[in-house]
Amino acid sequence: MINFEYTRVSSVKAAVDTLAKNPTGGFIAGGTNLIDLMKKGVTTPTRLIDINNLPLKDIEETIAGLKIGALAINSEVSQNEIVKEKYPLLMMALKAGASAQLRNMATVGGNMMQRTRCTYFYDIAMPCNKRQPGSGCGAFQGYNRMHAIFGASNKCIAVHPSDMCVALAALNATVTVSGPKGERKILFTDFHRLPGDNPEKDNTLLKGELITGVTIPKNNFTKNVYYLKIRDRASYAFALISVAAALELNGNTIKAARLAMGGVAHKPWRLTEAEKFLTGKTATKENFTKAAELAMKGAKAYGHNDFKLKMGPIAIVEALMKAAQ
Amino acid sequence: MDNEKTCPGHNETNLYASRRNFLRTSTALAALAVASPVIVKAGENDEKIAALFEKMPLQIEVNGMAHSLSVEPRVTLLDLLREQLHLSGTKKGCDHGQCGACTVHVNGKRINSCLSLAVMNEGKKVTTIEGLANGDKLHPMQEAFIKHDGFQCGYCTPGQIMSAVACINEGHASNEEEIKEFMSGNICRCGAYPNIVDAIMDVKKGGQSL
Numbered sequence: 001m002i003n004f005e006y007t008r009v010s011s012v013k014a015a016v017d018t019l020a021k022n023p024t025g026g027f028i029a030g031g032t033n034l035i036d037l038m039k040k041g042v043t044t045p046t047r048l049i050d051i052n053n054l055p056l057k058d059i060e061e062t063i064a065g066l067k068i069g070a071l072a073i074n075s076e077v078s079q080n081e082i083v084k085e086k087y088p089l090l091m092m093a094l095k096a097g098a099s100a101q102l103r104n105m106a107t108v109g110g111n112m113m114q115r116t117r118c119t120y121f122y123d124i125a126m127p128c129n130k131r132q133p134g135s136g137c138g139a140f141q142g143y144n145r146m147h148a149i150f151g152a153s154n155k156c157i158a159v160h161p162s163d164m165c166v167a168l169a170a171l172n173a174t175v176t177v178s179g180p181k182g183e184r185k186i187l188f189t190d191f192h193r194l195p196g197d198n199p200e201k202d203n204t205l206l207k208g209e210l211i212t213g214v215t216i217p218k219n220n221f222t223k224n225v226y227y228l229k230i231r232d233r234a235s236y237a238f239a240l241i242s243v244a245a246a247l248e249l250n251g252n253t254i255k256a257a258r259l260a261m262g263g264v265a266h267k268p269w270r271l272t273e274a275e276k277f278l279t280g281k282t283a284t285k286e287n288f289t290k291a292a293e294l295a296m297k298g299a300k301a302y303g304h305n306d307f308k309l310k311m312g313p314i315a316i317v318e319a320l321m322k323a324a325q
Numbered sequence: 326m327d328n329e330k331t332c333p334g335h336n337e338t339n340l341y342a343s344r345r346n347f348l349r350t351s352t353a354l355a356a357l358a359v360a361s362p363v364i365v366k367a368g369e370n371d372e373k374i375a376a377l378f379e380k381m382p383l384q385i386e387v388n389g390m391a392h393s394l395s396v397e398p399r400v401t402l403l404d405l406l407r408e409q410l411h412l413s414g415t416k417k418g419c420d421h422g423q424c425g426a427c428t429v430h431v432n433g434k435r436i437n438s439c440l441s442l443a444v445m446n447e448g449k450k451v452t453t454i455e456g457l458a459n460g461d462k463l464h465p466m467q468e469a470f471i472k473h474d475g476f477q478c479g480y481c482t483p484g485q486i487m488s489a490v491a492c493i494n495e496g497h498a499s500n501e502e503e504i505k506e507f508m509s510g511n512i513c514r515c516g517a518y519p520n521i522v523d524a525i526m527d528v529k530k531g532g533q534s535l
Contacts, residue, residue, distance in 0.1 A: 005375060031442060032437070105440065235505070235509035
């Protein structure tokens with residue numbers, strides 16, 4: 001690993017100020033992705049600002065919903081009693097991600113900040129517009145089995161690898177960030193971005209901003225939820241496709257529906273048209289199939305990932321069926 | 326000797342004073358030079374800084390023994406254990422958090438030591454495979470791995486055992502399926518998985534305190 005300067009800070013203000021003074025540096029929390037990227041030479045921060053001592057670990061219920069500190073550990077969030085009882089979709093998504101060891105290290109903020117696992121991004125001998133803007137995309141005509149079917153551009157067809165983020169997008173969470181200009185809130189669905197002409201930008205954070213927490217508004221998605229993750233092995237692999245499904249049922253009638261997919265786009269992919277279609281309908285396989293058809297509109301594959309066009313609608317129906325049970 | 330080892334309970338010399346040259350505390354004066362009121366305030370914060378190639382002091386307890394060390398920020402906990410403390414039981418497999426061979430417990434929780442910077446473990450308690458046995462008496466999980474033939478080449482075994490102990494302590498070993506899911510962060514290329522699961526089931530049934 002390349003050498004770097006190291007700073008340990010104890011307040012949000014100090015963290016933000018230290019980054020402002022060291023613009024080529026970066027924050028480190030759990031480090032599970034960052035250390036990996038640094039060992040590969042993909043990321044080369046000149047200074048690491050260790051934020052683990054910041055008071056951002058709490059998980060608390062407020063009138064508005066659930067407030068999760070950016071430094072709350074993934075395993076602790078998934079085992080939290082309030083999360084288990086009132087936000088089970090988040091619990092399921094967290095448990096589907098990574099391994100028990102990694103979940104004991106990874107933080108909520110770090111999970112959001114993880115980079116794509118596109119092999120061309122990780123291999124510094126290959127072109128990658130995300131790693132080195134303008135160098136080209138190795139995946140576009142390469143081995144693109146894991147890659148996007150929605151919202152990609154001719155510059156980048158990488159996907160965001162998180163499971164947790166798919167659930168948070170479905171649950172209409174909000175991200176709180178602190179920066180040199182103070183605090184602001186970003187809708188979770190606006191946090192990650194599509195690649196467009198700037199795939200080097202994963203998200204809409206402004207220069208020098210630090211994620212301080214995530215808030216999930218109160219909801220009634222406590223019973224009929226399911227996080228389906230399809231991967232190459234039974235556990236501990238990134239999603240080929242994942243689906244977060246949440247239904248609020250009144251008898252067999254869908255009062256409200258939330259759907260999001262992982263492993264298909266540069267960001268957690270909300271299926272708003274399918275959600276609208278399902279609202280007021282009965283929870284039947286037929287309706288779920290129609291919703292899945294709507295959801296897959298505009299999907300485009302790149303060769304090795306053609307199977308995702310077929311797998312996508314099946315996964316959506318499966319997740320909805322499981323959620324409705 | 327680069328490392329100062331201290332047994333638990335021993336009074337240590339003031340590490341921070343003796344290694345002051347390794348530390349630079351950001352002061353209000355330094356911050357004033359930037360002349361921003363925001364930054365001046367940040368200067369009052371307790372910032373430990375290691376410059377390039379500078380070592381940081383590190384207080385860490387490993388298998389019940391307190392150590393006062395000095396490490397470069399880029400040294401991982403895994404390399405610290407193996408290279409500086411000569412505890413080579415913890416293995417380096419992939420070095421990227423994918424295989425689990427480097428699994429240790431930090432403050433009672435299993436982690437991948439290859440993805441944790443040593444300096445980020447200041448004041449923490451680490452348990453490695455060397456810390457499980459009680460003298461010559463093997464830990465119940467070590468006994469069970471032998472009894473059930475839970476390994477072939479043995480390279481993944483320290484990580485498997487550390488993970489297995491945590492798996493039971495976490496309450497994630499109630500059945501075979503759950504064990505498989507919660508042991509998925511430890512790869513065994515010899516394919517001893519069924520026997521590893523048997524070993525964990527056996528220890529779980531035994532109900533011993535781990």
